[in-house]
Amino acid sequence: MNKFDFSDKLKMCGLKSTKHRIVILDILEKSNQPIAAEQVFQIMRDKDIVVNLSTVYRALDTLCEKKLVIKLNIYGDSRALFEFNRMLHTHHLICLNCKKIIVIDRCPLEEYEKTLAKETDYLIEGHKLVVYGYCPQCREKQLKKGLV
Amino acid sequence: MNKFDFSDKLKMCGLKSTKHRIVILDILEKSNQPIAAEQVFQIMRDKDIVVNLSTVYRALDTLCEKKLVIKLNIYGDSRALFEFNRMLHTHHLICLNCKKIIVIDRCPLEEYEKTLAKETDYLIEGHKLVVYGYCPQCREKQLKKGLV
DNA sequence: TTGGATGCAAAAGTTTTGCACGGTT
DNA sequence: AACCGTGCAAAACTTTTGCATCCAA
Numbered sequence: 067m068n069k070f071d072f073s074d075k076l077k078m079c080g081l082k083s084t085k086h087r088i089v090i091l092d093i094l095e096k097s098n099q100p101i102a103a104e105q106v107f108q109i110m111r112d113k114d115i116v117v118n119l120s121t122v123y124r125a126l127d128t129l130c131e132k133k134l135v136i137k138l139n140i141y142g143d144s145r146a147l148f149e150f151n152r153m154l155h156t157h158h159l160i161c162l163n164c165k166k167i168i169v170i171d172r173c174p175l176e177e178y179e180k181t182l183a184k185e186t187d188y189l190i191e192g193h194k195l196v197v198y199g200y201c202p203q204c205r206e207k208q209l210k211k212g213l214v
Numbered sequence: 215m216n217k218f219d220f221s222d223k224l225k226m227c228g229l230k231s232t233k234h235r236i237v238i239l240d241i242l243e244k245s246n247q248p249i250a251a252e253q254v255f256q257i258m259r260d261k262d263i264v265v266n267l268s269t270v271y272r273a274l275d276t277l278c279e280k281k282l283v284i285k286l287n288i289y290g291d292s293r294a295l296f297e298f299n300r301m302l303h304t305h306h307l308i309c310l311n312c313k314k315i316i317v318i319d320r321c322p323l324e325e326y327e328k329t330l331a332k333e334t335d336y337l338i339e340g341h342k343l344v345v346y347g348y349c350p351q352c353r354e355k356q357l358k359k360g361l362v
Numbered sequence: 363t364t365g366g367a368t369g370c371a372a373a374a375g376t377t378t379t380g381c382a383c384g385g386t387t
Numbered sequence: 388a389a390c391c392g393t394g395c396a397a398a399a400c401t402t403t404t405g406c407a408t409c410c411a412a
Contacts, residue, residue, distance in 0.1 A: 139287035178322040188347040195343045199336040
């Protein structure tokens with residue numbers, strides 16, 4: 067997706083198309099895993115884009131409101147993480163050692179949601195599933211140390 | 215579970231049995247939903263227990279390490295929440311309106327974990343599932359307002 | 363007695379806010 | 388021109404830490 071698409075996307079949501087917002091969408095879209103506001107800020111700095119951290123927070127907040135971006139709160143990280151909303155229903159597999167996050171795009175929970183709705187009389191809007199484990203690389207390292 | 219049990223539990227984990235820790239376990243055990251450190255602190259204050267907030271944080275941290283307590287990071291709350299570990303594998307159903315949290319104790323994901331392990335070569339340690347929706351009470355209120 | 367637990371104060375880290383100014387529509 | 392977005396600084400909020408003291412084992 068290129069910058070013109072981002073610009074259109076923003077306008078379609080009733081937002082002004084600003085350079086910062088486009089760059090932020092671009093950064094998140096290119097990231098293969100969710101990142102924190104501070105990291106977005108640093109990447110912008112690295113690109114020699116002068117921006118204030120509060121602007122990054124405000125932009126992320128606005129983009130989340132418009133569902134262009136998804137905000138995550140993950141165990142073990144006190145910061146919120148943000149990812150580009152690819153309009154796919156995804157889940158996350160997180161390595162407990164290196165904190166790498168893999169996005170998984172298969173969901174086994176459609177039926178479960180229906181059952182749950184019946185049982186609880188809730189109107190179910192969605193869910194978040196996070197799976198924790200150790201990635202192959204970290205498993206190997208820990209095997210060598212005799213830790214696992 | 216009474217206070218003697220908590221004392222034993224702490225000792226079995228290699229922790230000293232202190233008044234504060236016992237009270238904190240008691241508060242969490244009695245709470246029907248996960249609560250923040252600040253709330254634990256306030257409940258202690260209400261019980262006329264003089265305690266420092268940093269002690270609450272340290273105690274919760276220690277109890278989590280020993281798996282007596284579970285720490286949660288939930289979307290929409292920048293604070294961590296803590297719940298008594300009932301040694302059941304549970305999930306959470308959260309009302310997007312009133313933020314009420316229901317603990318659900320049926321898990322549809324055993325098979326899924328196995329499949330995922332095979333596919334990714336991760337050593338899966340566990341998962342967290344949070345379902346979002348609107349509770350019957352909030353649905354009714356919103357219906358009246360014509361919002362849903 | 364000894365090491366771990368606590369209180370206190372201070373710092374660190376994350377996120378939000380008020381206000382003046384600037385840019386998009 | 389109007390309104391929304393941004394920079395800056397400050398504050399708010401959550402969590403952690405250093406150190407002296409206290410308490411459970």
